[in-house]
Amino acid sequence: WLAQQATHHRLRTNRLSPPFHSSLLLYSSHLPTQAAENSSSSIAISPITVESRHFSPSHSQPSSKGFPRYQLQPPSCIPSSVKSDFFPSSLCFQMASSVISAAASASPSACPVTDLLKGKAKLGSGNVGSLFIKDKGNPFLNSKSCGRITMAVAVNVSRFEAITMAPPDPILGVSEAFKADNDEKKLNLGVGAYRTEELQPYVLDVVKKAENLMLERGENKEYLPIEGLAAFNKATAELLFGADSPVISEQRVATIQGLSGTGSLRLAAVLIERYFPGAKVLISSPTWGNHKNIFNDARVPWSEYRYYDPKTVGLDFEGMIEDIKAAPEGSFVLLHGCAHNPTGIDPTPEQWEKIADVIQEKNHIPFFDVAYQGFASGSLDQDAASVRLFAARGMEIFVAQSYSKNLGLYSERIGAINVVCSSSDTAARVKSQLKRIARPMYSNPPIHGARIVANVVGDPALFGEWKAEMEMMAGRIKGVRQKLYDSLTSKDKSGKDWSFILKQIGMFSFTGLNKNQSDNMTNKWHVYMTKDGRISLAGLNLAKCEYLADAIIDSYHNVS
Amino acid sequence: MWRLQLIRKPWRCFSTSAGVRRWFDSVGPAAKDPLQAVTEAFNSDPFPQKINLGLGAYRDEQGKPLVLQCVQQAEEKIRGCNLLDSVSAPVASATLVEECVKLVYGRSVNVVKEKRFAGVPALSGTGACRLFAEFQRNFFPESAIYLPDPTWTNHHNIWANAHVPVRTFHYYHPHLRGLDFAALIDDVKNAPDGSFFLLHPCAHNPTGIDPTEDQWSEISNLFKMKNHFPFFDMAYQGLATGDVDKDASSIRIFLEDGHLIGCAQSFTKTMGLFGHRTGCLSLLCADRDQAVRVKSQLQRIAGAIYGSPPVHGIVLLSTILGDQALKSIWFKEVKAMASRIQSMRAKLRERLELTGSSLNWEHITKQVGMFWFPGLTPEQVDRLAKEFHVYMTPDGRMSMAGVTTSNVRYLANAVHEVTKCR
Numbered sequence: 001w002l003a004q005q006a007t008h009h010r011l012r013t014n015r016l017s018p019p020f021h022s023s024l025l026l027y028s029s030h031l032p033t034q035a036a037e038n039s040s041s042s043i044a045i046s047p048i049t050v051e052s053r054h055f056s057p058s059h060s061q062p063s064s065k066g067f068p069r070y071q072l073q074p075p076s077c078i079p080s081s082v083k084s085d086f087f088p089s090s091l092c093f094q095m096a097s098s099v100i101s102a103a104a105s106a107s108p109s110a111c112p113v114t115d116l117l118k119g120k121a122k123l124g125s126g127n128v129g130s131l132f133i134k135d136k137g138n139p140f141l142n143s144k145s146c147g148r149i150t151m152a153v154a155v156n157v158s159r160f161e162a163i164t165m166a167p168p169d170p171i172l173g174v175s176e177a178f179k180a181d182n183d184e185k186k187l188n189l190g191v192g193a194y195r196t197e198e199l200q201p202y203v204l205d206v207v208k209k210a211e212n213l214m215l216e217r218g219e220n221k222e223y224l225p226i227e228g229l230a231a232f233n234k235a236t237a238e239l240l241f242g243a244d245s246p247v248i249s250e251q252r253v254a255t256i257q258g259l260s261g262t263g264s265l266r267l268a269a270v271l272i273e274r275y276f277p278g279a280k281v282l283i284s285s286p287t288w289g290n291h292k293n294i295f296n297d298a299r300v301p302w303s304e305y306r307y308y309d310p311k312t313v314g315l316d317f318e319g320m321i322e323d324i325k326a327a328p329e330g331s332f333v334l335l336h337g338c339a340h341n342p343t344g345i346d347p348t349p350e351q352w353e354k355i356a357d358v359i360q361e362k363n364h365i366p367f368f369d370v371a372y373q374g375f376a377s378g379s380l381d382q383d384a385a386s387v388r389l390f391a392a393r394g395m396e397i398f399v400a401q402s403y404s405k406n407l408g409l410y411s412e413r414i415g416a417i418n419v420v421c422s423s424s425d426t427a428a429r430v431k432s433q434l435k436r437i438a439r440p441m442y443s444n445p446p447i448h449g450a451r452i453v454a455n456v457v458g459d460p461a462l463f464g465e466w467k468a469e470m471e472m473m474a475g476r477i478k479g480v481r482q483k484l485y486d487s488l489t490s491k492d493k494s495g496k497d498w499s500f501i502l503k504q505i506g507m508f509s510f511t512g513l514n515k516n517q518s519d520n521m522t523n524k525w526h527v528y529m530t531k532d533g534r535i536s537l538a539g540l541n542l543a544k545c546e547y548l549a550d551a552i553i554d555s556y557h558n559v560s
Numbered sequence: 561m562w563r564l565q566l567i568r569k570p571w572r573c574f575s576t577s578a579g580v581r582r583w584f585d586s587v588g589p590a591a592k593d594p595l596q597a598v599t600e601a602f603n604s605d606p607f608p609q610k611i612n613l614g615l616g617a618y619r620d621e622q623g624k625p626l627v628l629q630c631v632q633q634a635e636e637k638i639r640g641c642n643l644l645d646s647v648s649a650p651v652a653s654a655t656l657v658e659e660c661v662k663l664v665y666g667r668s669v670n671v672v673k674e675k676r677f678a679g680v681p682a683l684s685g686t687g688a689c690r691l692f693a694e695f696q697r698n699f700f701p702e703s704a705i706y707l708p709d710p711t712w713t714n715h716h717n718i719w720a721n722a723h724v725p726v727r728t729f730h731y732y733h734p735h736l737r738g739l740d741f742a743a744l745i746d747d748v749k750n751a752p753d754g755s756f757f758l759l760h761p762c763a764h765n766p767t768g769i770d771p772t773e774d775q776w777s778e779i780s781n782l783f784k785m786k787n788h789f790p791f792f793d794m795a796y797q798g799l800a801t802g803d804v805d806k807d808a809s810s811i812r813i814f815l816e817d818g819h820l821i822g823c824a825q826s827f828t829k830t831m832g833l834f835g836h837r838t839g840c841l842s843l844l845c846a847d848r849d850q851a852v853r854v855k856s857q858l859q860r861i862a863g864a865i866y867g868s869p870p871v872h873g874i875v876l877l878s879t880i881l882g883d884q885a886l887k888s889i890w891f892k893e894v895k896a897m898a899s900r901i902q903s904m905r906a907k908l909r910e911r912l913e914l915t916g917s918s919l920n921w922e923h924i925t926k927q928v929g930m931f932w933f934p935g936l937t938p939e940q941v942d943r944l945a946k947e948f949h950v951y952m953t954p955d956g957r958m959s960m961a962g963v964t965t966s967n968v969r970y971l972a973n974a975v976h977e978v979t980k981c982r
Contacts, residue, residue: 158820158846159754159789163699168857169863197633215639220625222617223834226593259683260972266865270721275587293864297694303667366584381899395584411871421581432590439593440717441690442683447835 057231168528170289178528183336186526187544189535192341192507193410194375194473197541201471204408206466221447226435228257228416229450233456236401236416238555240370240384247391251424256414256438257445261371261402262290264417268367268398269298271419271430272332280323281367284308286532288341291334303327308343312457313500313512315345318498321358329363334396335368338383339506342534346376346505352386356393366390367398375406376506378466378474396420403453405507406470414449475518477507480540487549507538517555525551571747580589585674595715602951608762610949611967613958616765616930618799618829618897628832630889631910634879637886644681649871652878653681659881660825662841664794664808665815671844676972678854681869685795685826686714688841689758692791692822693722694730694844696756696782705756705791706747708732710955712765715758716792729757732767737923739769748782762807763800763929766957768926770800776810780817790814798830800929802898804891810883820844827877829930830894836873901930904963908932911972919979932958940978948974 077225108495113523142556174190188305196202226416227233240269247253258264272279281300284307295302305327308318324333340346359366369385374380390397402415421427438445458464481501488498501509513521513533521527527548529535540548591599596616620626658672665672682688694887697702705719705901708731719726730743747846748757759779760768783790792811794982814821828840841858845851864868880886902925909924924932934945936956944950950971952958963971 059766087574158850160699160820160843160845160846160850160854163851163853163857164849166860206636210641215635218627220627221631222625223615225596235936249937259870263865275584290867293860297861297864355598383832411868413866413868413870419584419585426582429587429589430584433587434593435593436590437721438565438688441715441723441865443714444835444836444837446683446837446873448870448872468778 004400012375042124051284065475104532117291121354127195134236143252144186144207151385158456165385174528174530177522178321181526181528183526185371185547187528187539187548189529189537189539189548190538191404194405194507194538195541197476197543199539202408204466204469205455206462206469207408207452209462209465214451218286221449224444224447224450226256226258226438226444227431228445229447229454231454231458232257232414232450233416233525234456237418238399239457240373240387240418241391242384243380244390245388247420251423252427254421254427254434255416255418256285256431256434257414257443257450258400258417258438259413259442260404260410261369261400262294262415263413263445264415265291265294265369266298266441267417268400268419269295269300271301271434274437275433276330276332279330279332280327281334281551282327282364283334284320284336284340286342287334287336291369305333307509308339308345310512313510314503315347315351317347317351317354324355324364325362326357327362330365331362332365332367333359334367334369335386337368337373337386337399339372339504339508341371342530343510343533344504344506344508345500345510347386349385349389352389356390360393360395362528365398366395367400371402372405372506373401374470375474378471378478380470390431391420393420396422407453407456407466409449409452410454412449413446414453448514477537480542480545481509481538483542483545484537484540484549487546488552491546492553492557493550496556509535509537511535511552513552513555517559520555521551522558525554527551562763562958569826571724578605581892581915583683588624590781598951598953601945602878603607605951609970611951611962611969611971612733613950613952613960613962613971616829616959616961617834617877617929618901618961619834621900621963621964623962623967626832628893630874630880630886630893631832633889634876634883634886637883647769647971649868649874652871652875654880656681656838656874656878657840657842661721661842661880662810663804664797664823664825664842665821666805666808666812669812669815673698673791675848676845676851677842678851678858679840680692680844680855680858681874682824682839682841682862683837683866683869684828684839685824686718687837687866687869688824688826689715689718689793689840690722690865691841691862692824692843693719693724694865695858697722697724698861700756703754703756706751706755708744708758708764709762710766711758711760712907713795727751728761731764732769732933734935738926739771739775741771741775745778748779748786748788751786751788754789756791757783758791758793759810761792761794762933763796765929766797766931766955767933768927769933771810773809776813777817780792780814780819781815783819784817789821789822791824793824794825795826796829796929797825798891798894799898802895802902804894805875811876815844829888830897831877831880833873833876836876836955837870838873838877850898860943869967901960904960904965907965907968908963908972910974911969914958915972915976917976919981929957930961932960934958934975935981936978944974948977 013023015220135411172189173194175188177190178186178190194202226404237253238255239251241247256265256267269281273282273456278301281295281299281302282305283295283302286308287304292302305323306316309316317328324502327333336346338346356366368390370384370387373383376383387397387399397418397420399418399420400415403412404410407414419427419430419434456466481504485498485501488501492498501513511533514530515533518529518531518533521529525547527535535548585734595614602610602612602614603910605976618626624661659801661672661679670676680691682691683800691706696705704727705727706727706729707715707719709728711728716726722977729747730740733743734739751757760770764770766923780789780790792814794808794811797807800807810819811823821845822843824841828837828839830832843851843854844860845854881892905925905927909921912924923934927933934956936958938954939954941952944952948970
């Protein structure tokens with residue numbers, strides 16, 4: 001019966017060849033509500049509707065008659081006690097599509113569809129294959145069992161049905177809400193990207209100059225080697241460790257260009273998973289949100305060490321040391337080289353020494369994420385002091401670098417992974433393994449950002465200009481910190497200590513506001529920030545400091 | 561701000577020789593990437609007539625890399641643009657994906673018009689394949705990938721690194737130097753239903769052997785019966801026949817047959833954008849909502865590998881594909897590249913036949929795309945490098961893009977010399 005229906009509408013072809021193609025939409029007309037008893041040996045079809053759409057290359061519109069619909073009623077051969085109560089719709093799909101395909105492939109007389117419907121031919125058995133035997137036009141199925149018959153007719157039921165929406169990025173969500181807000185007082189303190197005093201994105205002058213140089217030279221666009229641009233790798237390691245550092249002169253650093261901080265961290269994570277199986281990475285609580293994603297996807301286990309102390313809005317140093325000590329020997333300790341994200345709270349030099357002590361005691365491996373070198377204090381050397389302290393102790397270290405913020409190259413994705421080793425031979429081997437990880441990830445890294453960095457660092461004039469621009473950017477942030485602090489202390493009569501604003505460093509500040517208070521900032525004052533109380537000072541200018549101070553004071557004191 | 565004083569604690573300052581824990585002793589040296597090894601060997605060879613046929617990168621008549629006109633013009637066009645503008649990068653990405661999808665599936669097919677695709681820019685072909693492999697592992701953890709035998713070597717690495725088991729299916733017939741179609745069909749049939757297959761839509765790498773249209777139709781039909789997932793790695797659209805639509809015909813056959821396809825697209829070779837790492841990954845979906853969800857998952861996976869894709873290549877590619885004039889220039893240039901390669905194939909075959917070789921060199925002009933796969937033995941490949949200074953990948957794959965009118969005769973003689981004793 002079904003075959004007759006199908007063939008009447010020209011579905012009979014074992015190969016749906018152009019110009020005719022039919023896509024069948026099958027759906028249940030109602031949802032099943034309860035399991036049927038007795039359903040094991042018989043197959044029933046609940047009423048389903050088949051919608052057929054005709055596509056052909058020459059007609060991009062469906063046929064002018066619209067979509068023919070077929071109502072498939074359970075044939076009378078099925079006992080009514082079985083037929084209508086319940087049949088899982090997914091099985092309906094399979095059933096119906098299989099039957100349609102059987103119909104499509106066989107001539108009506110050869111198709112004992114009623115047998116199928118009576119349950120004599122079960123799905124998944126070779127019996128159904130017998131439906132095809134007589135059809136000469138189908139060379140791919142013969143009298144041997146052809147296995148399960150699945151959807152031989154293309155149906156628009158994709159295998160991606162079960163895929164859900166990925167969780168939204170919390171920070172992007174902030175920017176989106178900001179965009180949707182029409183209030184003129186609104187302030188976007190969610191964004192982790194530098195803005196000028198006019199709150200505009202900033203392309204560094206040296207970057208423009210470098211790009212012009214590159215255009216004039218008309219350089220080709222050939223592949224970089226897997227490890228990246230050699231000039232960039234040399235420059236980035238020297239920038240980080242200092243050109244006269246023994247790790248450089250002894251060639252003990254394995255450096256390869258990575259896709260900004262994220263890409264460099266991921267390379268390191270894969271290396272850890274491969275060569276230190278079972279080793280954990282200790283990450284600060286809190287830390288940059290993507291750290292967890294990177295280690296999760298690389299299947300590297302992680303745990304947190306205490307870092308932020310909400311009582312002091314400062315560093316929980318004792319907790320940090322305790323947790324690092326308590327971790328199993330040989331763990332990796334992820335440290336922010338400077339300008340901790342999201343808190344802005346960095347250890348003091350004395351504290352760094354103690355951290356290095358305990359890491360050495362426990363035979364842990366320090367793993368630095370350096371995303372703000374030069375951007376935090378304005379000085380490249382000062383911001384690298386923590387990394388250099390560890391290197392000077394002769395330790396083996398991982399360091400991921402990013403040029404997103406300090407050169408404003410956010411979207412060019414330029415950074416590096418550096419592994420300081422005990423010997424140059426080891427460094428060579430580690431480098432070869434990092435390349436082996438990069439090759440099946442993206443083959444070789446993008447060229448543009450690397451060339452910019454190499455040109456800026458390699459030219460003394462441009463390098464000097466870059467340092468000046470970095471000082472300017474860091475200076476602007478220090479300036480707004482000062483103004484915010486001044487506004488807070490002059491407006492807030494409660495005697496609360498706001499000095500953490502000045503003690504914190506870098507783009508971000510943890511205000512100590514809780515979620516409700518942060519919501520108040522947004523809902524009442526149109527100040528957009530993340531729910532953990534983090535504000536990005538890069539999005540603040542002097543003109544708005546007073547307004548922000550009012551908002552913070554109100555949220556802190558009047559909301560709990 | 562205080563200046564950091566390095567507090568000296570000499571008893572803590574271990575020198576490298578004084579027993580610091582050495583973590584990386586167990587890290588052995590990785591085997592060199594075969595392609596990089598070839599390039600290095602070539603670079604260090606002083607022989608003046610040396611020929612590099614290893615890298616699949618287009619070279620002009622003088623053997624030099626080529627920056628395409630359309631690319632140069634696009635660079636000028638975007639010069640001075642503020643790429644940091646929070647609007648421009650996402651807009652360029654969206655344009656790129658839309659144009660890429662139209663290029664490969666066709667401008668006016670419903671799946672494109674109804675936006676039933678999940679597409680993201682990717683780090684060229686490698687990045688697109690890796691993104692798909694990670695997606696496959698995430699959402700189809702029991703699945704394996706079927707790769708043709710042979711295939712681009714990095715395919716194996718990509719899926720293995722994504723922890724997806726790799727299987728192969730028959731493709732190349734060594735005696736025929738052609739497609740082993742019967743064995744291919746058998747393998748497709750015998751694979752469990754709903755398997756994931758990687759297919760080269762045109763200019764198969766490394767063999768240059770493509771199925772005919774009829775053969776593609778049969779494969780598509782069998783895929784339907786078996787409910788297999790077709791994943792296409794499109795790296796040479798335009799470079800195979802010179803016509804971008806013709807080169808996509810296999811994909812369009814599958815599309816017409818109703819498959820929901822996955823496709824990795826690379827523009828490194830066809831647009832000479834090697835160093836920019838620009839490409840696209842697209843997955844066709846049942847409907848627009850599903851496309852939005854799948855795309856969000858692709859972006860999430862990419863976010864933990866590299867964050868976001870590099871903007872310069874994205875803006876270049878979207879500028880070229882989004883501008884009718886630039887795109888037409890590109891079509892002409894890619895056709896010219898394909899023609900030069902085809903003429904080199906013809907010349908090489910002619911030269912080889914002129915050497916008096918007894919072997920059949922027909923396959924040189926029958927194979928399609930950048931590569932010639934003559935089926936040499938490792939010893940012959942070695943001899944070509946050591947005695948004749950002709951470099952290629954260890955499997956004997958030669959990039960015809962590296963052949964010029966000035967070196968074709970030398971190459972023909974060299975090949976004849978190493979093959980004549982067979």
